[in-house]
Amino acid sequence: MKRYDLRNQKDNTLNRLKELLDMMKSDEVAIFMFEINDFSIVESSAEIVKEFGCELMNSLKFNQVDWQIVVKRCK
Numbered sequence: 660m661k662r663y664d665l666r667n668q669k670d671n672t673l674n675r676l677k678e679l680l681d682m683m684k685s686d687e688v689a690i691f692m693f694e695i696n697d698f699s700i701v702e703s704s705a706e707i708v709k710e711f712g713c714e715l716m717n718s719l720k721f722n723q724v725d726w727q728i729v730v731k732r733c734k
Contacts, residue, residue: 660689663689665693666693666694666725672693673700673707676704676707677707680707680711685734686733687731688730688731691728692727693726694726695726705718708728711732711734712733712734713730713733715728716729716731
């Protein structure tokens, strides 16, 4: 399991998430942490996970400004 901290990505968070999902191997699990300014990034990340054929295993608010998702690559 790998952990990726995307909090420093700011406006590039979703693009970087796509790059990392694309690099994941089948059955690999990863944790992604990113900063939320509004909830739309959480919704967008869930849609991206689905588009890449991955399973969103968990999604939670980590603290006041950070969000964490756990993703498993199915394909």
